[in-house]
Amino acid sequence: MGRLTSGRAGKKFLAVTGLFAMGVMLLLPIFVALPALAGGGGPAAGGPPPDVVAAQEAEGEGAEGEEAKVEIGRDVYYKTEGPAVGAPAPKTQDTAEFYPRYNFESRVLLWVANQQHLYYGSFVLAVPIFCMCIEFAGLLSKDKAMAKKYDQLAYDFIKISLTAYSLTAILGGILIFTFLTLYPAFFGYLSSIFRPVMHIYALMFVAESGTLYIYYYGWDKMKEGLLKWLHASMSVVLNVIGTVLMFLANSWIGFMMSPAGVDEQGRYLGNIWHVIHTALWNPLNVHRILGNMAFGGGVVAAYAAYRFLSAKNDEERAHYDWMGYIAMALGVAFLIPLPFAGYWLMREVYAYRQQMGITLMGGLLAWLFIIQATMIGILFLTTNYYLWQALGRMTGGERFQRYIKYFVFILVVGLLVFITPHTIVMTPAELKAMGGQQHPVLGNYGVMSAKNGGINAIIMTTIASFIWYQRGNRVPAVKWAKFGNIFLITFFVVAHLNNIWVACYGYFIPANVRIGLSVPQVAGTLSCLFFGSALNLAMLKQSRELGPIRWGQIAPRSQYALIMLATAFTWMMGLMGYIRSSVRLFWHVNEIMRDNSPWAYTHTIGFGANVISFNVLFFWITIMFVFWLGALGAKKAPVPATQPVPGAAPQPATGH
Amino acid sequence: MTWLKLVEGYMPMQMISELAGSILIFALANWALNRAGMGIPKFWAGVGVWIYIQLYLKYRIYPPIPFSVRAIYGTVSACGIFMWVSGSEDAWQEFKRPVMNVMDGISGFHKAVRTVSLIVIPLALGGFAYTSFLPSFEEPIELRTVHPAPPATTKVHGKTFVLQVVENPYRVNNEGKYDQAYTDARIVEQAMGRLMKDVNDPNYNPWDPNAEGYTKYVREGGEIFFQNCHFCHGDNLNGRGLWAYAFNPIPANFTDAGTIAQLQETFVFWRVSKGGIGLPGEGFPWASVMPPWEQHLTVDEIWKVVMFEYWHTGYYPRTWD
Incomplete structure (x- = not known):
C-alpha cells in the first residue's frame, strides 16, 4: 500500500515538474519580448538602400580613419532624439517594382486576406479566455454535477477553437504572401522597422500552438486533483501568450496610424519600445480585447444555435440551449463596455490628429459611423429579444413578458436617436422643403449629446432585461425584498432621468464641456450594471423558486436571434476594421510613407459595404465548415437515450 | 390649435414625448378594451401602431422629414413592433393567427383574401420594381460631407x-x-x-x-x-x-x-x-x-x-x- 502511494506520488511529482518546466519554456518568449532585451542593436531596416550606400561609401573614401558618423533623427511623436539607424521609408511610384499586381485591385485582395485572418485570429484568441473562465468556474463549483457540466462546456468551446486555429495559421500565411506579392516595398519597410520583434512574434505563435495542443489533448489525462489545476493554469498561460501576440500585431496597425520611434523620413531611431508604444496602441489593445471577446461569444453562441436547431433529441437541445445562453451572456458582458472603449479610442485619435478625428466622425467616413450605430443597435436589440424569449422557458417568466412593450419603446426611441444622421440623405427638392442641411427637430438627434443619451438608454434597458432574466423563475425571499425592489426600480428610473436630462442639457453648454457630460451618463449606466446587478443577486441569495428552468424548451426564434447577433458582430467588425484602415487615406504609414498605388483613394460606401458583406459571407461559410467538423467528431460519441428530467441542469450531450 | 405647435428649442423632446404619450394612450385603450372583452387582435394592433407612427412622422413633424429618414424610422419601428408581438410565445401565436388563417384558407372569406393576396402582392412588388427602374430626371442624391477634415x-x-x-x-x-x-x-x-x-x-x-x-x-x-x-x-x-x-x-x-x-x-x-x-x-x-x-x-x-x-x-x- 505504501509503495503504491509513493509510486503515485512520484508520478505526480514528475508530472508536476514536467508541466512546470514546460510552462517556463512556453513563457520564455514573453521575457524575451521585454523591450530591454528586444531592443537589440545594429542597423535596422536591412541597411540603407543601395544608392545611399554607394553615396556613403564615396563620402567615406576621403574620411578614412575617422569615426563613422551616425545621423541623429528626431522622433515624430515622442520628440526625442536618437541615431537614425534605419533606412528612410521608400518613396514608391506606381510601377511594378513597388506595386506588382494581378489583373485585379490589389487592395481588395489584401483587404479580404487581412479580414479573414482577423476574424479567425479574434475567434481563437477569445475562445480560450472563455474556456479559462468556464474551467475555473467548474473547478470552484461545489456542486459536482455543475462542475462536470462546466468542464464539458469549456471542452466544447476549445474543440471549436482548435479547428479554427489551423485555419487562422493558414490565413496568416496567405496574408503574408499577399503582402509580399502585392505590396513588397511597404511590407519590406514595415518588417524592417519591427525587425527586433518579428521573430518573437513567430516564436509566440509556436508557444501558443504548443500550449493549445497540450491543453486540448491533455484534457482527459489531467482531469483530477492537482493536475486539473495545472490544466486550468495552462489556460492562463495560453491566454497570456495570446494577448501578447495580439498586442504585438496591434503595434503594427498602431504604427501605421500614428507612427512613433521614427524620424520624419521614416528612419528607425533605435528604440523599439517607441515604435510599439504609439499614441493609439493602448486604446487599440483595449478595444480589440473587448471586441474579440464579444465576437467570440457571438460565434460560439451561433454554433450552439446551429447545434440546437439541428439537435435530434431533447438532451442535445437542452445542452446547446444552455451553451448558447452562456456564450451570449459572455459576449454581451464584453459588448457593454465596448462603446466606452470606443469613445476612448476616438478621443485619443482626436488628440493625436484633429483631421483624423474629423475625417472619421464628421467628415469622409461619418456615414460609415451611422451604419456602425445601426449595427450596435441591432446587437443590443437582439440581445434583449433573446432574453425575453428565454424568459419563456422559466416558470414565472411570464410575469415580466407583459412589460416587454415598454422596454421595446425605450429601445426603439433610443435607437432612433442613436442612428439619426446629422446630415440627412435627401433629394434637392427635400432639401429646399426642409430649408437647410439640418432638420430643426431631427437635427438635434444628430449630435453627440443626444446620441450618448440614446445608447445609454439602450444599455440600461439591456441591463434591466438581464435582471429580469435572473429573476425569471425566482422571487426574492430576503426580509428587505420589498424595500430592495422599490430601491432597484427607483435606481433605474433615476438613472434614466439623469441620462435624459444630461442629454438635453448638453445643448445649452459649450462642446468641450458637453464631452465631459458623458461621464455622469456613463456613471449612471455603469452604476446600473454593477450596483443594480449586485443588489439583485444579493436579493436572490435567499429566493423562492417558482419552478425549474426548462432548458431546451425555448422558441427557435431565440436561436435565430443568436445567429443574427453573431452575424451583426461579424459585419460590424468588418466595418470598423475598414473605417480604421481607411482613415489613413493615402498613406501606408500616416505622414511617413505615402501610398502611390492606383488604389490610394477611399471607396464608395456601397463598394465598401459589398466587400464587407463578402467577407462576412466567406467567414460564415468557412466557419460552418468548422462547425460541421466539430459535429462530425461528436457523432462518434454515443448519445444517451435517456430523457432529462424537466428543469434539471442539462447534462453533456457528448463525451470526449 | 396653437397648443399643438412644436415649440422651438424643445422640439426634439416634444416629438419623443408625443410619441410616448400616444403609445401609452394606445396601451391603456387596449387594456380597457381587453377588460371589456373587446380587445383588438394583436395583428391589427401591431399594424395599427406602425401605421400611426408613419402618419405621425409624415404629417405631424414640420418641416417635412426626408424620405430616407422616414424609411429608417419605419424599418426600426417595424422591428420594434415585431419584437413586441413575438416577445412571448402566446403573443406570437396570437399575432400570427390571422395570417395563418388566411394561408390555411379556413373559411370562404379567408380563401378569398388568400387569392387576392397572391395576385396583389406579386403585382405590387413588380410595380415597385418597375417604377424604381424607370429613368428619373431628378438630381442625384449627394452624401455631402458638411464638415470635411481640415488640413493640418x-x-x-x-x-x-x-x-x-x-x-x-x-x-x-x-x-x-x-x-x-x-x-x-x-x-x-x-x-x-x-x-x-x-x-x-x-x-x-x-x-x-x-x-x-x-x-x-x-x-x-x-x-x-x-x-x-x-x-x-x-x-x-x-x-x-x-x-x-x-x-x-x-x-x-x-x-x-x-x-x-x-x-x-x-x-x-x-x-x-x-x-x-x-x-x-x-x-x-x-x-x-x-x-x-x-x-x-x-x-x-x-x-x-x-x-x-x-x-x-x-x-x-x-x-x-
Missing part, C-alpha cells in the same frame, strides 16, 4: 497657421491676453432668446461707445459681417439671408447646434478664408458658392468676423481642454 496647416496672406494650436488674437481679456473664459462670459445669453447680458455695460454691449478690447472687436467683426456675410447667412445668422434661397444647398445656419457650435474656431477661420473652392474633394467644393474671403478680407478681419459669429449665436468655440 493653412496659408493665408502668406502666413502659415497650424490649425490645431493657433488662437484667435482678438479673443482677449482686459489685459490683452488670450482668455476664452473671459470672452465666453460676455457672449449673448443663448437660453434667453439671444439677448445681451447687460446692454448698459460696455463690457457686454459691443455697440456701447465705451466698449473696449473684446467687445470692441466683436463690434468690428459685426460690421464686417453686415457688410459682407449677412446677404447669405442672414441678419440672425440662421442661414436665411436675402440671397439664401438662390443657392443649393442654402448657406450654413450658425444658430444650429451642429455647425459652428461643435467646431474649433480655427476650423471656421480656415473655412472662411478658403471658401467653397478651397474645400477638399470630400467636402464637395462644387456645392458651395462661398467666396474665398482671404481675397477680400485681411487676416485680422477674418478673426474678428469669426468671433462675432460666436458672440451673436451664443455658442462657444470648441476647445481641446
Whole structure:
C-alpha cells in the first residue's frame, strides 16, 4: 500500500515538474519580448538602400580613419532624439517594382486576406479566455454535477477553437504572401522597422500552438486533483501568450496610424519600445480585447444555435440551449463596455490628429459611423429579444413578458436617436422643403449629446432585461425584498432621468464641456450594471423558486436571434476594421510613407459595404465548415437515450 | 390649435414625448378594451401602431422629414413592433393567427383574401420594381460631407497657421491676453432668446461707445459681417439671408447646434478664408458658392468676423481642454 502511494506520488511529482518546466519554456518568449532585451542593436531596416550606400561609401573614401558618423533623427511623436539607424521609408511610384499586381485591385485582395485572418485570429484568441473562465468556474463549483457540466462546456468551446486555429495559421500565411506579392516595398519597410520583434512574434505563435495542443489533448489525462489545476493554469498561460501576440500585431496597425520611434523620413531611431508604444496602441489593445471577446461569444453562441436547431433529441437541445445562453451572456458582458472603449479610442485619435478625428466622425467616413450605430443597435436589440424569449422557458417568466412593450419603446426611441444622421440623405427638392442641411427637430438627434443619451438608454434597458432574466423563475425571499425592489426600480428610473436630462442639457453648454457630460451618463449606466446587478443577486441569495428552468424548451426564434447577433458582430467588425484602415487615406504609414498605388483613394460606401458583406459571407461559410467538423467528431460519441428530467441542469450531450 | 405647435428649442423632446404619450394612450385603450372583452387582435394592433407612427412622422413633424429618414424610422419601428408581438410565445401565436388563417384558407372569406393576396402582392412588388427602374430626371442624391477634415496647416496672406494650436488674437481679456473664459462670459445669453447680458455695460454691449478690447472687436467683426456675410447667412445668422434661397444647398445656419457650435474656431477661420473652392474633394467644393474671403478680407478681419459669429449665436468655440 505504501509503495503504491509513493509510486503515485512520484508520478505526480514528475508530472508536476514536467508541466512546470514546460510552462517556463512556453513563457520564455514573453521575457524575451521585454523591450530591454528586444531592443537589440545594429542597423535596422536591412541597411540603407543601395544608392545611399554607394553615396556613403564615396563620402567615406576621403574620411578614412575617422569615426563613422551616425545621423541623429528626431522622433515624430515622442520628440526625442536618437541615431537614425534605419533606412528612410521608400518613396514608391506606381510601377511594378513597388506595386506588382494581378489583373485585379490589389487592395481588395489584401483587404479580404487581412479580414479573414482577423476574424479567425479574434475567434481563437477569445475562445480560450472563455474556456479559462468556464474551467475555473467548474473547478470552484461545489456542486459536482455543475462542475462536470462546466468542464464539458469549456471542452466544447476549445474543440471549436482548435479547428479554427489551423485555419487562422493558414490565413496568416496567405496574408503574408499577399503582402509580399502585392505590396513588397511597404511590407519590406514595415518588417524592417519591427525587425527586433518579428521573430518573437513567430516564436509566440509556436508557444501558443504548443500550449493549445497540450491543453486540448491533455484534457482527459489531467482531469483530477492537482493536475486539473495545472490544466486550468495552462489556460492562463495560453491566454497570456495570446494577448501578447495580439498586442504585438496591434503595434503594427498602431504604427501605421500614428507612427512613433521614427524620424520624419521614416528612419528607425533605435528604440523599439517607441515604435510599439504609439499614441493609439493602448486604446487599440483595449478595444480589440473587448471586441474579440464579444465576437467570440457571438460565434460560439451561433454554433450552439446551429447545434440546437439541428439537435435530434431533447438532451442535445437542452445542452446547446444552455451553451448558447452562456456564450451570449459572455459576449454581451464584453459588448457593454465596448462603446466606452470606443469613445476612448476616438478621443485619443482626436488628440493625436484633429483631421483624423474629423475625417472619421464628421467628415469622409461619418456615414460609415451611422451604419456602425445601426449595427450596435441591432446587437443590443437582439440581445434583449433573446432574453425575453428565454424568459419563456422559466416558470414565472411570464410575469415580466407583459412589460416587454415598454422596454421595446425605450429601445426603439433610443435607437432612433442613436442612428439619426446629422446630415440627412435627401433629394434637392427635400432639401429646399426642409430649408437647410439640418432638420430643426431631427437635427438635434444628430449630435453627440443626444446620441450618448440614446445608447445609454439602450444599455440600461439591456441591463434591466438581464435582471429580469435572473429573476425569471425566482422571487426574492430576503426580509428587505420589498424595500430592495422599490430601491432597484427607483435606481433605474433615476438613472434614466439623469441620462435624459444630461442629454438635453448638453445643448445649452459649450462642446468641450458637453464631452465631459458623458461621464455622469456613463456613471449612471455603469452604476446600473454593477450596483443594480449586485443588489439583485444579493436579493436572490435567499429566493423562492417558482419552478425549474426548462432548458431546451425555448422558441427557435431565440436561436435565430443568436445567429443574427453573431452575424451583426461579424459585419460590424468588418466595418470598423475598414473605417480604421481607411482613415489613413493615402498613406501606408500616416505622414511617413505615402501610398502611390492606383488604389490610394477611399471607396464608395456601397463598394465598401459589398466587400464587407463578402467577407462576412466567406467567414460564415468557412466557419460552418468548422462547425460541421466539430459535429462530425461528436457523432462518434454515443448519445444517451435517456430523457432529462424537466428543469434539471442539462447534462453533456457528448463525451470526449 | 396653437397648443399643438412644436415649440422651438424643445422640439426634439416634444416629438419623443408625443410619441410616448400616444403609445401609452394606445396601451391603456387596449387594456380597457381587453377588460371589456373587446380587445383588438394583436395583428391589427401591431399594424395599427406602425401605421400611426408613419402618419405621425409624415404629417405631424414640420418641416417635412426626408424620405430616407422616414424609411429608417419605419424599418426600426417595424422591428420594434415585431419584437413586441413575438416577445412571448402566446403573443406570437396570437399575432400570427390571422395570417395563418388566411394561408390555411379556413373559411370562404379567408380563401378569398388568400387569392387576392397572391395576385396583389406579386403585382405590387413588380410595380415597385418597375417604377424604381424607370429613368428619373431628378438630381442625384449627394452624401455631402458638411464638415470635411481640415488640413493640418493653412496659408493665408502668406502666413502659415497650424490649425490645431493657433488662437484667435482678438479673443482677449482686459489685459490683452488670450482668455476664452473671459470672452465666453460676455457672449449673448443663448437660453434667453439671444439677448445681451447687460446692454448698459460696455463690457457686454459691443455697440456701447465705451466698449473696449473684446467687445470692441466683436463690434468690428459685426460690421464686417453686415457688410459682407449677412446677404447669405442672414441678419440672425440662421442661414436665411436675402440671397439664401438662390443657392443649393442654402448657406450654413450658425444658430444650429451642429455647425459652428461643435467646431474649433480655427476650423471656421480656415473655412472662411478658403471658401467653397478651397474645400477638399470630400467636402464637395462644387456645392458651395462661398467666396474665398482671404481675397477680400485681411487676416485680422477674418478673426474678428469669426468671433462675432460666436458672440451673436451664443455658442462657444470648441476647445481641446
